[in-house]
Amino acid sequence: MTGRTFLDVGCGSGLFSLAALRMGARVRSFDYDPDSVRAAEELRQEFAPHGDWSIQRASILDADFVQELDQADIVYSWGVLHHTGNLWAAMEATCGLVAPGGKLYLSIYNDQGTESRIWMSVKRRYNTSGDVTRRLLIAGSLLYLGRHYPLSVARRLARRVRGSATGTLPRRRGMSRSHDLVDWVGGYPFEVAAPEQIFSFCRERGFELRYLKTCKGGIGCNEFLFTRGSTNGG
Template sequence: MTDCETEISQGRRFAFGRNWRQFGQLIDETRIASATKSLEAALGTTDLSGRTFLDIGCGSGLFSLAAVRMGARVRSFDYDPDSVRTTKKLRTEFAPDSDWSVCCASVLDPDFVQRQEPADIVYSWGVLHHTGALWKAMDTACGLVAPGGTLFISIYNDQGLESRLWTEVKRRYNASGPLGRRVLVTGSLLYLGRNYPLRALAKLARGGAAAGGTVPRPRGMSRKHDLVDWVGGYPFEVATPEQVFSFCRERGFELRHLKTCKGGLGCNEFVFALDGRAEG
């Protein structure tokens, strides 16, 4: 049993990989296209030919695949063995002949990190805040960016007291049995969706249609699996946009793209460029 699997069995970590394995069954060309489009928009390019792409915490492997489709040479790793297996399966199904390596490792493992070559693009969307050591993981991610390269990360927004309350929900989820988990997911769904009927009616009034459960979310994600990930996702840390910006600026990065959750619940997305004169 790996360290990750031990932590899951002891209720100290959410089974992220199990959730990604289930989501992986939904991945098709439509979701791949959505993921690719969002990656292109954030990076400001449709072509990554000749560039290296390091995916820290690859999850289902969807965005590693998107980078492959854009021409990058991709290295993916994840702490959860289930995520690694799901990513390898995705590679076999959609990119069997690509320059794409996948392995099981932790961004907090100094021996592993020391063996890694700096990458032109270091990508870690919604991952570093689940390591249990956010700022150490952030520092490592920054150090893996090649001079002149790009850091693309997203970090949960700090909502103060509400973030602390969600931390307790996540602790309880992982310490509970199947029934307790279902209760927490259902309660969270009702809380998070309390304004949805009004939003749906407003959208219909404007001539739109309410999104169904099978419609991919932006980035190709799934509402069901995102909900379970949100309720159970532990370890869990948060940061303000200002904290992330200051931390990266001190390490020679300049902000090139920012997409916030407008002060609410969710992730703030950042793309930073590293000064080409910086040491890798």
């Protein structure tokens, strides 16, 4: 990535921006959440105080801000745009920031139909309720999400008895299970999209799909890598 520009749309703690910087990219990051911006700033001060890395507090839905940004060789927005409150406007703005021939990395919540609508109601209620209701919603969500856990434990024990167990698998996410649960239940605004919706939207704007990893219809994000055509018109 040496010499390439990397734009982190919704940088969070800044870990991915730091990784891009260490791989040689010139990095620009922004996030709407002030705590995330502070975390990214602290990360930069500790690990890359002299790196080519700028960090701002801003929103992808701020048209004036987006217009001031240069197009980047790599635009990265991982688990962000579905929390803006206007997914497709955020997608439009993000696509426009990819330079001709550049790459777009996206992670967007999967549309599960009715279940997604129910989760949206839970998340909205969580964010408009007091402490007691929030605790009840967390407890109920834990019971629902963990309903298959006893069966998975039994399967692991059976494999261990047969001598086919390979040990404990690492967690796919870095945060603790308790923070992971609150992150899911409290994550609002919340929007979803089917893989074909994301594909069609980006193809109409001159992008070609290079990689797709779905969550197989379950809870979670579908992951996309697109490449933009050599001209803005595709």
